[in-house]
Amino acid sequence: MRRQTIIALAVAVVIGLVAVYLANSYWSARDAQADSAAQGTVRVAVASVPLDYGMPVTADKVRFASYPASSLPPGVYRTMNDLIPQGKARVALRPIQPNQLLLSSDLTGEGEHASIAALLPDGKRAASVRINDVSGVAGFIKPNDTVDVLITRQAIGENRDAQVTDVLLQNIRVIAMDQQSANKDAQPAVARVATLEVAPLDAQKLALGQQIGTLSLVLRKPGEEQNVAYVDTVSLEDLRFGAYGPPSSAARPAMAMAVAAPAAQAIRTAAPARPRPVRRAASASSRPRSPASDSVVVVRGTVTQNYEVRRNGQ
Missing domain, CATH: 3.90.1210.10 (Antifreeze-like/N-acetylneuraminic acid synthase C-terminal domain)
Structure with a gap:
């Protein structure tokens, strides 16, 4: 009996030592992890x-x-x-x-x-341009938006009276609208002046463009930074249907029907009526001469018979 008690006590001591060791290892790891996290923050x-x-x-x-x-x-x-x-x-x-x-x-x-100057990155300038409700996209342009700048001017060359529109600048950040450099609310507000973040050479282009033509802003999608590799000059010749090449193959049948229907109607309307055949009366020379005696034609169904009637004295 005494021997069994000693064995039970020994087992309990071993289990206790193992539990103490495991608990000590766990808390030591927790402390080390906390110290490491504290040192990394x-x-x-x-x-x-x-x-x-x-x-x-x-x-x-x-x-x-x-x-x-x-x-x-x-x-x-x-x-x-x-x-x-x-x-x-x-x-x-x-x-x-x-x-x-x-x-x-x-x-x-x-x-x-x-100061606005403190917002400018190195190598950039702040340049202001005059706008209105139309050229300023109806007041929907806000600070920190990106825009393209268009210029409408007189053509250069022989046809100086014609006007053309070019893309002057692309992907330009708006610093301020009027005196507001922060978008405090989401309500659109029409501004008269837009301040843009541009390179020094682009600032010169804006200054010259305001003197020789009219500048307009075009709002870009947020995050769209890719510029169009090739832009063309738009003139009065482009303000017509089909100025930018033939329509797509999917649109050709519908367009052909739309064009052919009124054209056919116009042809039918404009074409002269087909002349009806006119039966001309036979001339006196071509008419058969009536016989000297009178005759009576009697028609019975499909049978026709002529009866000669002699005149008196003949």
Whole structure:
């Protein structure tokens, strides 16, 4: 009996030691994983409230969150002193959403005010063009949209009185409409001036184009960056049916029927009526001479008989 008790105690001790070892291994792995995660994250400044263009970034609008150090973009702020040194607040250059990282490219310098110039990438210029409700796409163009710029001008050469339209610029970003550089609402608003982000040479083209012709903006699909490799000049000769080549094979039968039907009707209407045959009376010379005696024709069914009647005295 005593021997069995000793064996049971020994087994219990072994099981306890194994349980302690397993628990220690589990918690050690958890601690190591937590330490590794803590070493791979960095606390950086993010927006705690929505920030509009031109809004000062103060301490009550900022909080700090942990982000993986390997995936942080350049220009983050790791301390409040880096973000707001000595109380010199920075200003938002574009709309910033809550929990979005605060980057140096989205904010002005220390104590500076918001400026369109701060939004320009290196090598770009801001150029403004005059527009109206039609050339500005009825007010549906908003800041940060991309557009094509068309120019309508007089033709060059012999036919100087004719007008042509060319594609002047493609895939141009809109910086501001009038004095609004942020799309605060989705309601369309007609603007008189559009400010575009262009290269220096393109700014010269816009300046010259406004003097010699009329500029129009064409709204592009968001994210569509591919430019048309070949664009043509549109003239008055192109404002007619079939100016850009023959119709497709699928459209030819329907178009042929549509063209043939009114043409056939016009032919029927314009064609003179076919003359009916006219029976001319036989001339006196061609008529058979009546006999000297009178005759009577008697018709019985299909049988015709002539009876001669002599005149008196004959």
